[in-house]
Amino acid sequence: MAERPSAAQEALSKVEDQLSCLVCLEPYTNPRLLSCFHVYCQHCLEDIVAHNRQGQLECPKCRRPTPLPPTGVSGLQAAFNVHHLFDIQETLKKVKEPQKLACEKCSVTNRKATSFCRQCTKFICEKCTDMHKEWDELKNHEIVSIQKVEGDLIRLVSPKKMSPRCPKHDENMKLYCEPCGELICIHCTVQIHKDHKYYVIADTFESHKKEILDSLGPVEKQLEATDTALVNLDERHAEVVEHGGKLATNIHSKFDEIHQALYAREGELMAELEGHTQQQLKSLSAQREEVEILQTQRSSCLHFVRESIRTGSPGDVLKMKQGVVKQVRELVDTFDPNTLEPRETTNTCFVPSAQLVKDCKEFGALCFVNIPQKAIAGQKINAHCRFLSAKNSAPPEAELVSKITNKAEKCVVKERGKGEYEISYQPTLGGASELIVRVGGEEVVGSLFPVAVKTPIDKLGTVIKTINDLKKTRGVALNQAGEIIVAEWNADIVSIFSPTGDELRTLDTRGTAVGEMKEPRGVAVDGDDNILVVDNGNHRLLKFSRGGDVIAAVGSHSDGLGQFNDPIGVCVNSVNGKVYVVDYGAYCVHIFNSDLTFSSKFGSKGSGNGQFNDPRDVASDRSGCVYVADFINHQVQVFTANGGYLRQFGKKGSGNEELNYPVSICVDSDDLVYVGEYGNDCVSVFTCEGVFLKSFGSFGSRPGQFNGPYGIAVDQCGVVYVSDHGNTRVQIFS
Template sequence: MAERPSAAQEALSKVEDQLSCLVCLEPYTNPRLLSCFHIYCQHCLEDIVAHNRQGQLECPKCRRPTPLPPTGVSGLQAAFNVHHLFDIQETLKKIKEPQKLACEKCSVTNRKATSFCRQCTKFICEKCTDIHKEWDELKNHEIVTIQKVDGDLIRLVSPKKTSPRCPKHDENMKLYCEPCGELICRDCIIHIHKDHKYCVISDTFESHKKEILDSLRPVEKQLEATDTALVNLDGRHAEIIEHGRKLATNIHSKFDEIRRALDAREGELMAELEGHTQQQLKSLSAQREEVEILQTQRSSCLHFVRESIRTGSPGDVLKMKQGVVKQVRELVDTFDPNTLEPRETTNTCFVPSAQLVKECKKVGALYYDVVIPRKAIVGQKVTAYCRFLSAKISAPPEAKFISKITDKTTKCVVNERGKGEYEISYQPTVGGASKLIVRVGGEEVAGSPFPVAVKPTIDKLGTVIKAINDLKTPYGVALNQAGEIIMAEQDAGVVSIFSPTGDKLRTLDTRGTAVGEMKSLQGVAVDGNDNILVVDRDNNRLLKFSRGGDLIAAVGSHGDDPGQFNNPIGVCVNSVNGKVYVIDISAHCVHIFNSDLTFSSKFGSEGSGNGQFSSPWGVASDRSGCVYVADYINARVQVFTPDGGYLRQFGKKGSGNGELYSPISICVDSDDLVYVGENVNYRVSVFTCEGVFLKSFGSNGSGPGQFRYPHGIAVDQCGVVYVSDCYNNRVQIFY
């Protein structure tokens, strides 16, 4: 068995691989760095430029171009890190045979080295090791044994960090010119960089190093992304192989099934043919017997008469004449020539299905792509595509588009585009979460039903889709990630959860005043884990339940101390920082809680100035984490930073477009549109996040689209608006 190479030999092999130019395959000579961070010999790069017609420099490995400085290849950044690898190479060569390694520090000839000094980058003997331990200026040097060096040499060999020399003044360049981004010497300050801001390298190196390392963070993330992508590609490679295997099995199975059906049909036809053939043969046998009887009768007649005439006397012949002639005539008259024709024919035919033969060429199909737009707009045509490997399939795909809110089906039109591609067109008439079902050969394609988010246009916003009725003064309304509708019913003291289609799923019913119980519910919200948060006004409490209804936390009591309330009424969860914001209507402030409901801070006070409130009611946050508060008496919406810093406001008291009257509820959708419910105006007004008025809908009444106090608003990812119509005891759904 071959002897295993030492760690030093393995390390030497790895280092030498890194020291070879990919162009000349020789050790680097004056290595230069390209913009793609690949390294080559200077003379190799000069040859590349010389042979390029445009005089450009492209990396031989990745083909990325590198701009040439005015001085040409020699002006490119020197790859100084390669020199450190050469130092490591030299050290590795020495340590390959540690028994022959002599001390490189002391004057005694051939004294065996036992250790390595990382700072001196020298192999030293025991005596020199002791000197390192005794001398104060050498005590901080890192001394390691030969054995340890053999195991971890590359890390232990320190780079030789020397100050570069100024090519113009032959001085050490110890200064850095900030405007020029260059190393300079003292003479450079006077002659070239006069009045420029500069600093000593050693004083600012750490900050510059940090800046360089910080610049690498996006690269690190991209590297992580490429690593993940390669893993995903390898995974997809395996998935495609496995998927192909499964499809092959499925194809074999289906065609075996078809073959079995054909074999069964063949058996049926053969049995039918056999029965028919036997029946024909039996019929022919019976006919043959009839003809044989006829033949016998006539043969007997001829034989008898002829023999009688030949052998009988004239008197005997004449005596029998009358009777014989009569019998002969009867025999002739009863003869039917048709009896002699075969009653059975060979006209039985096998008629193969020409259509079947033709269809066999189209049995089954491999569809390789189904392109479904996952977003749509009400009233606008949407086109999806289904592509097949073969242009010939037995039947085109079938499609249905269905609203998840109303179960309404929209007609889909399927058109053949040729070359195995089919176009599926539909025009949504209802906003909200929907699904497209695509079937090929009676079976749904992979991924079907496909979710489609249908958004309304702002000009048509306010069309009633449906209403959920028979509620008891619903105040707050929220949506979870599954599209379930969560409602806080004030008079019932319960939280009710409905399906997207409006079917009641479950109820959180813990009525009472004890911790974890509910009495007079107001606002409701959902966090990123689908936990339900609800404020109980009478109990001055904030409660947190799991999606299934288990109590997770309950905080608050009546008072003015941190974490206490004086009529909490509105709540929202900030999707950016995960914090919970609770409106305290009587204290005229907003409480901020951490995600675990520990108290964080609060902001606001009574008044009409910036950042002050007069009976604030609703609260919401946008994609950037900014907080919006419906300032009820002040008839405005105020916008704050996540920590409560005042940013801006919009709205003024009135009933015109862009004006607000008793804004009570507020919500911000995924496009940062702000929906404000107005108590006195009995409507919902829509603004941009900067306060530009877009639209309003609603009026006073109990008919569809009318309100009697819109106390809660929620908007889903499709732009469908859910409004708790409090005193009409319903939640209306709009697109």
Template sequence: MAERPSAVQEALSKVEDQLSCLVCLEPYTNPRLLSCFHVYCQHCLEDIVAHNRQGQLECPKCRRPTPLPPTGVSGLQAAFNIHHLFDIQETLKKVNKPQKLACEKCSKTTRKATSFCRQCTKFICDLCTTIHKEYEEFEGHEVVTIEKVEGDLIRLVSPKKTSPRCPKHDDIMRLYCEPCGELICIHCTVQIHKDHKYCVIADTFESHKKEILDSLGPVEKQLEATDTALVNLDGRHAEIVDHGGKLATNIHSKFDELHQALYTREGELMAELEGHTQQQLKSLSAQREEVEILQTQRSSCLHFVRESIRTGSPGDVRELVDTFDPNTLEPRETTNTCFVPSAQLVKDSKNFGALCCVNIPSKAITEQKITAYYRFLSAKNSAPPEAKLISKITDQATYCVVKERGKGEYEISYQPTVGGASELIVRVGGEEVAGSPFPVAVKTPIDKLGTVIKTINDLKKPRGVALNQAGEIIVAERDAGIVSIFSPIGDKLRTLDTRGTAVGEMKNPRGVAVDGDDNILVVDAGNHRLLKFSRGGDLIAAVCSHGDGPGQFNRPTGVCVNSVNGKVYVADNGAHCVHIFNSDLTFSSKFGSKGSGNGQFSYPWNVASDCSGCVYVVDCNNHRVQVFSPNGGYLRQFGKRGGGNGELNYPVSICVNSDDLVYVGERGNNRVSVFTCEGVFLKSFGSKGSGPGQFNSPLGIAVDQCGVVYVSDYGNNRVQIFS
């Protein structure tokens, strides 16, 4: 069993607890007193002032500000009580081990101390004790035995009387200036406090002492009030705990009832779902029987007719063919059922949650008005849905009209203002339904094409433009020597920043394209090379040979990837030909030569391919578009020089969309003309200028699956997006 600590040890522990700074947690160093009577080390207070933006001093414990004297933290009043506690601590350490105490007064340090003088604050031997009693010099000193010190620890050490020193003159302040209410030294009476009324501190101490003691009366009352308040707070704490317990019991009781009601509702919904599922399966089973009958009829027909032909008596199968309905083969039931929980629990839990079906268009739409259907399987909770359509290009929201159709069914109609990829967000009770947002592709009719819906500005002479599968916009910036990648909404994501002449670097990027794996292909006219990068920008392959031979370049300006055979086609502007490379950029073949005949070129600027693999080349100085087979065999051409419909003037860019419509950018007419793959003119848009929808050399074109057109406007340092 551990020994109980002595009274001295307990007192020592209590004193040491009061000697640690709350900021640095170390024993006080130069302790300073704040106006809130909290004490901290001088260096800790200086750090607080240094880190305060206004240079103020706030107490770390109570946040009360203390005005700083002109000399800063060092001018604050010293915490004399802390110094006194240090004296007590030192004395307690000695009392704690009295057997090792030697006399601290006489020169015989080997003499054992037997007493303690409170005024000298020293331990003394028997001889010094006798001297204290007999000499007048020590009259008034209180000498007690060490045993008595241990029994009267409260009066262990008398506070030392310290004389404060003047911060300006470093002299003891023995005077009190009455007008200023300050302690001053003798030098202050001549300089700062000249002609002021002052007196010796000792003379005014008694009157001020009484005044200070009288001022403690309100403090004592406030202390009593805080004691009462703490009692009241403890009482209120107990009341709140008790009240909270009662409320918790009530809540548990109510939720037990609600849980039981929800379990009941869960069973109803599960039964409802089971019924709906069985109904769907029954419908599919009936449809399967129909298809099996059709299959039997067609099989018997084939067998009968073939046997009749063999025997010379054919039958007529036209009636059987005419009555065949392909829609019978499409499953009539879908898995678009979803569970929509109620936004709030209502008193009647029988209305919590519902099953609903959503039918949303999921492919390109040609009409501007689109209708979706939202249907509750149970009409008992048919809170109307909220819906809005958001363009992934412009971030523009189209708010939808929701119309009730009866029996828990709603019609959602929306009329998009711009084409392109969009998302339909459907909410019920503030919560998105399962599957939301739903992808919606809004296809712009060709006759309405030509409205600018987005512009990417501040580019440096943009040339080629392409789109990857995520809808990111890839732009070659000639003057910057980089390829920039933007989000569908036009925010810059990353760059292929490899400007230079080394392998994998670019000097004058012109055309860009994307293959089926989202790799980026770039033709660099300045370095006469073809580069292939991953989507993230890592170099995969390169063709870096300058010349007129197979696989060599002389200022290439355009590139495309054939979606049918996967090969890469490069328009070599300076060599007046088109190179064909395999997907790994090994050379395959080339076609074309300088001239104006069929299959010849005069500065071919760009190249594209259609859905059948045919290759389209803009023959710039011959003012035409030539069409070739995938191997480079001449097929046809369209266009002639001019500014009218169907005429071309220095065509420099080309793209073919998924409907095999051909988009041609004309540097001479500063417009984009649209043709069928056979060369029939459909429309054109754009003119010379720098305003919206105008061009200054449209040197790059890309078209997405919705018919949204991306045009790099070279002279205006921008990419314009049209719908």
């Protein structure tokens, strides 16, 4: 087995990789920095300029041009950081064989080095190490062992920060001229920079260093964006490969289906041909028997008469003449010449379908469909369909189908020529939808294109679906599959419905044992699609898997940490994954970790900032801020993720900026805040800063009216699900 390289050898290899010019592949000589921050040897850059027709300098790696200063390549910024790497390289070469490393500080020959001084940048022996500890001017030096040097040399080797010298006065340049952005010496201040504003480098460096680092902020964001883009491109690459594989499977499957149908038809025709051929052969066999009988009769006649004449006396022949002649005539008269013609022919034909052959030559086509995945209800959207194979001449048809109502809206298709079509649609309903494309009446394989239709906030308020006959609904939530989770308080169950409102399953473990529930109120879904249920009657929080298996149960009726006194609302913070439970009996909000271990709590009884008077529900926004519906204080209070008070909005009343007993709350993906008002029987919508935008609903039992909006959920399309407690239903709005 090959010996594993040491840390110094690995570090040396990494450093040497950074010291080679990408043009000449040799170690850098006079390294110069381009505007794209790539570094090359000065002579390599000069060759590039010399061979460029316009005399321009383009980076060999990224092709970005760099403006040349008047002095040419030599006037470009020197890449001084590369010199530091050369220093590290030299030191690493020494560390690679520490047993041969001699002290570089004392005069004793070949005294073994045991440590490294970061400030001196020298390897020293034990005696020199002791000297560093004794001498006042060396006490502050950082001394590390050879072993630590080997593992962390790049950090320990300090760059050689030498003061540059003024080319005009041969003095150290210790000043910085701010208007010119240049280093200058003391003599320069009297001549060239006499009236300029300048500072001692040491005094101004930190502020300018901060300015440089601050300028990197947008670059860091752009780098994050490019990192994300590369991840997205890799994901899309994988998706394209996977999609291509699925399409190939679909093509093979469809052709296999056609092959099987052709083989089946071939079998039917062969069986039919076999039956027909056997019938013909049987008929010919029967006819042959008839002809053979005719042949035998006539052969016997000829043989008998001729033999009788040859062997009989004249008297005998004449005696039989009359009878024989009569029999011969009867035999001749009964002869039918048609009996001799074959009754069966070979005129049976195979008639292939010329159209089928033509269709097979033109069967199928690949088409590319460009569908905007987001749309706004009421606004026209244009999609495009382009046939990659021009043989299919049938124009496509399309319709947009709501995944909530199952209603289909026809799309307008216009031909643009050369196998291209424009598909236009103007959705009237918000919510998750699918665009289905058909060609020749047959659905295009893989054509269920998802379209998220957003309802403008000013248009929100139309009931598109109602789930009826529930038992005093409370909380409502949505999982990742779009299933609707409803707490039925009066039935002690949590029901789960499909996006179209069909009941799928229930969590109906009624009782007080672990995992059972009594009077469930708030519901939420965590990042793993687990269902969290506030078990109000048992004063605890339950966690179920998506399928309904009990995962955890925490809390009891007590005043201790993590215990409850009438818990009611729950939410999961998408930023930190923590679970927030409103305890209106204790006038606080409990914070649990994602594993439901207790973290902290905030709030107390009162009407001041951060205090509650009957808090009812909780929600969080994209930044992790937490919103609490404060029922009797008629307001919404906003907190940090840790419970620090930020702001509040609302006051008692029925006006646009007012709230009347807020009982439920939800924040959508755009950070709009939806508040269910028990006193006004409506849902009001605010910005996260509390600016009123919209309200809908009134007291009553008709569609769009409420009798206690006790729970709210909003999906990614802005479709609003409202638990209508008194009317025992969930209404879905777009």
